[in-house]
Structure formats: structure tokens, C-alpha cells
Amino acid sequence: MDDPQTMLVVLRHAPHDSSWLREGLDVALVAAALGQDVTLLFLGDGVEALRSGQQAGPLGQKGSHTTLDMLAMYDIEDIRVDAASLAARGLTVAELDWPVTPVTSDVLPGLFATSASVFNF
Amino acid sequence: MDDPQTMLVVLRHAPHDSSWLREGLDVALVAAALGQDVTLLFLGDGVEALRSGQQAGPLGQKGSHTTLDMLAMYDIEDIRVDAASLAARGLTVAELDWPVTPVTSDVLPGLFATSASVFNF
């Protein structure tokens, strides 16, 4: 059972095309810096954030892969990824660049139910 | 064959939730006022603009049904609606509040090809 003080931040948007992913990660980092226990869930297009080989944009846009590299520094270590979203995009956990835990559909409702707060980006 | 000077304005967003539909209609009205021959195509969620019984929003937001009532005044009379989009939403041409021509998938490429310009909203 999860710690009931956990904050769940759901990331459903891909990197580079919009600011949703970065703005969601910023909430997670700030919450962690304030001592919250943060769980990240990559869902839908959000799983694209975990694809390896990402780069800065052609005008120097930072993307979000550099932010993901900082998660451990902020003690954000519980990183889940929706297995169905990965499969739909032809991805496997093994080829991702970050240490993440795949979750199946039956686990999702419990993950939401046991979090003290949920931010959905 | 369409007049090659025709401007096609494609409306793919539903009323009330965003400004896309109204902003697309504004382009159509201005083009017609400047003497352009305008064809409207309602596609995807855009067909919801034609549903009867629409009202102003609860804060007095105008919606777009009042704008649709002005189309004839601007000599915009070629109004097409994608039959497949209607069917997917359980709508039939008979129950729509405006005089529109349903078009089938095989007609769509020709409609785009013969228009002198296309605005896609």
C-alpha cells in the first residue's frame, strides 16, 4: 500500500510540442523540494518522454530529457509507466533511458486511490 | 466543378468549448464581405455547430449559432457537412437547424483540390 501522503503527478503529454510535460515536471520537482513524496506516472503520449536519444530542439529548446536526469537528485524515485501506452507506441521498458516501473491497467485505480493528491498534466 | 476562386473554410471544432469555431467563421464572414466565394465544410466535431437548440453560455457567452444565422446575409450559401462525422455523432441532416449539403468521403478530396485557398480551423 502506498504512503497516503504521496502526491501523484500524471504526465500525459509528449516532449517538445507543448509546455505541458515540462510544466508538469516542474510541479513534481517543486513538491519534492518541499519534502513531498512524489510518484510520477507516464501515461498516453507522456511515455514518449522516456524514449532514448532525445535532443534539444533546433532553436535550442531544452526539451524535458535534461529534467528527467535530475529526478534522482530530487529524490523522485517512484517512476511508473503505463505498459499499455508503451505497447501502443511500439516501446519496451528495456529500451527506455530512465529506470521506470511498468504498471498494468489493473494497478492504475489503486495508484490513484492511494495518493493524497493528484496532478494531471 | 467548383469555381477556382472559391475559398474553402473547414470547421472542425465544436461550439462553446474553444474559440476555434468562432474564429474560423469570422474568417469566412470577412472573406465573403470582401467578395470572395466562400464554401464552408463542417468536419469532425465541427458538425456539432449545426445541432439545433443551442443557447448562449451561462455567463452570456454567445456561442456560434447566432453567427450561423447570418451566413445567408453574407451570401455564404454553399455549406457542406461531412456525412460520416454526422453519423458518428448520431445526427442526421434532417434534424439540423441550417440548410446544409451532406458530402460523402469520395467527394472530400475534390472539394479541397478545386478550392483556390483552404483555411482549416
Next chain:
Amino acid sequence: MRYGLVVMGGPYSHQASHSALRFAHALVDRGHRLETVFFYHDGVYNASRLAAPPQDEPHLGDAWLRLAESQGTALLVCVAAALRRGMTDEREARRHGKPAYNVEPPFELTGLGQLVEASLTHDRLVTFSP
């Protein structure tokens, strides 16, 4: 109960602000307290004092001001989301060498910590997104 709202949609581009305002009034009518509205993502555009909507459309900026006045609600605007989008108060304008500003009290530029804080201290947090 103590409520907080998060508004992520820009005014006039999306219905999110309208929905948030309607919900705000309804919760006050039911005797709850609206402590905080936090503007994030394109929601920061709601804080502009320069908006000039047509006369026949609701003036969202004025509606937020009236709400803050009557309910004592804090109108918090994420400063990082705001500055890059051209929303700045007098202090930040001076700091960045900008010739004018478009955010003034009761709208207040603040950090994301305030959003996290609201999620911890309020009984309910409801988000309106575009």
C-alpha cells in the same frame, strides 16, 4: 470546506476560465470558502489588466477581481509560466527592464510552491484545463 481552484486555460481561447468562475460562485453559494485560485499554463493570461473583450461578452478579468474582493480569494499566478508568456507585474517588469506591466493586485505572481501548499492545506482542489 476550504477550496482551491487551478485554472490552466487562457481566457476567450477556451471555456476553462468560464467554468472555473461558474464553479467558484456555486461553491460560495453553498457556504464554502474559496481560498485560492492558482493560474498556471495558459491560465496565467487571465491575469491581464489590458484585456478589452467586446461589450457583449463576459469580462472575465473583472469577474476574477469581484470574486477576490467579495471572498478574499488569493489570485496566484505562477511567475515562471507568466514571465515567458509576457505577463509581468511592476516589480518583475523593472527587474527585467520591461517598459510596462500588465499584472496588478489582487493578482499576485508567485512560485509553484504555493500550488503545492494549496494541495496540502485546502480540503478540495479542482482543476479547469483547456
Next chain:
Amino acid sequence: MRYGLVVMGGPYSHQASHSALRFAHALVDRGHRLETVFFYHDGVYNASRLAAPPQDEPHLGDAWLRLAESQGTALLVCVAAALRRGMTDEREARRHGKPAYNVEPPFELTGLGQLVEASLTHDRLVTFSP
């Protein structure tokens, strides 16, 4: 050929502005002429002179200015879309009793007629949407 671009996405919220800028430079490099950029929908937010993006991110506003200077490109902003979103030049600010303005030349508030005109007179019109 004579090109026009339509930008409908807000800066920093969506990649549309970045893509439009990249395309603008590429078409100039190929010897074409960029006559017009028309800002509509949330694209009007690109015209703000108050944007203060972080130092390590591209400054889109400056990039538009340099483009206008070097290519003589007209930067047209739909006035109806702009005013309701809090984007106003000096003249409209005065007319609506606003205490400041955030749009200045070379950005120019104008009507949708200019967009229709661009579609008739330019050889190519390419739209970048959010």
C-alpha cells in the same frame, strides 16, 4: 515566390511559433520572400513586448523582430483576437482606457481582411497551429 505564414499557437505553450520561425529562415535561405506573418488565435501572444523567457531558452519575440528588420516582413496581429486576450498597442490602449500597452511596431494590429488579402496575393500561405 512570395510567402505568408499564419501563426495560431502561443509562444512557449506550443511549438508552433518555433516551427514557423524555422520555416521562415529556411524559405528566405532558398531565395523566397517572406511578405507577411499573420498572428491569429493564441498566436497573437507572440507580439508581446513584455515577454521575459529564461536566458537558456530562445527569445521568440526578438527572433520575430530580427526577421521583420532583415526581410521587411509585415508582422500583422488580428486586432479582434488580440484585444480580448489582453494584447493592445498604444492607440487601442488609449481608446479602451487601458493604462499600458504591450504591442509595438513592427507588430501591427489589423483586421482579418489582411489575412484574406494575403491568401489572395501571396503565392504560398503556410499555417502553424497549436
Next chain:
Amino acid sequence: MILHLLNRSPASSGVAHEMLRTMGADDRLLLIEAGVYGAVEPQAALFSALEGRCFALLEDLASRGLTGCCASWVTPLDMQGFVTLTEETQRTVSWF
């Protein structure tokens, strides 16, 4: 118990499917804004298993011409009812 808010039409967005996969057996769903198109058949079929805990915001139905069109398993609710739902559930999650 969570209240899920959905503001997208299932006809054009896949987010309703993601949301459904996260919903617990007691969770409630309120359709708002463009989400109310999902209160009307054929789209409403997606939510038929949620009878008794699927709601749609009345004022958003009305402005879109959908009053009286709701599927039988979707309950129209006014803005006060929306507030009541947030009282009765512990948390609200917004899907967009």
C-alpha cells in the same frame, strides 16, 4: 473515492479511454464542457457501465443543444450538484 472530470468529446479524443482505465469501482465521472457530447448516444455507450455514477453538467448540455438527449445512464446535474459531488468525493482529477 475520486471525482473524475472529463472535458473532451470521446468522438475526437482518446483521453476518455485513459481515464476509464484509472477509475476505481466507486469513482464518479462528471462530463463538462465538450465532455458532455459523451452523454449522448452513440458516444455515451463508452460510459454505460458507470450507471449511477456518471453525470453531465446541465448548463453545458443546454448551451450545446443537448438538454433531454442524455443516455439513460447519465444523470444531468446543475452547478450546485457539481459542488456537491466535490464535497462527497475526496479528490478531483481533471482529464483534458
Next chain:
Amino acid sequence: MILHLLNRSPASSGVAHEMLRTMGADDRLLLIEAGVYGAVEPQAALFSALEGRCFALLEDLASRGLTGCCASWVTPLDMQGFVTLTEETQRTVSWF
């Protein structure tokens, strides 16, 4: 001949299907921004009938880690190639 621009991933948006229904037999498709996810299988299957006239913007592929992942029927193209496509086609239609 029309150049269609698509900036949405087929995995989460239905707009690719609407676009395909409007495409003529000679029309071309350029995937940009999030649209480039559609250049990679399994999503790319949607465009397999467009071999020879389906392109993806190289710089958007690169920033997303997709360089070298394109399906065989999708041709990567740099920004100059994008401009060339707009030269060779009469009109551009953007889908979003």
C-alpha cells in the same frame, strides 16, 4: 496538388483519419512536431499507402529521439526540403 501538414500523433488524436479522407491521390503529407510520432511503427501503418509522398521533418524526429526509426515508406526531410515541398505543391493545409 496539396501539401498536408500534420502535427498530431495518431496514437492520441483522430485528426489523422479526417485528414486522410480529404487527401487526393497525388497529395503529399509532411509530418511535423508531434506528428512525427506517426512516422514510426506501429502508428506509421496508418500512412503505408502513401509511400513516396509521405515525409517527416528531420529536426522534429531528431529532438524526439526518432532519427533512424522511420518506417520504410516515410522519407525524412530537412527544413529546406519542407520549403521545397511547398514550392512543388499549390497549397498547404495544416491539420492540428
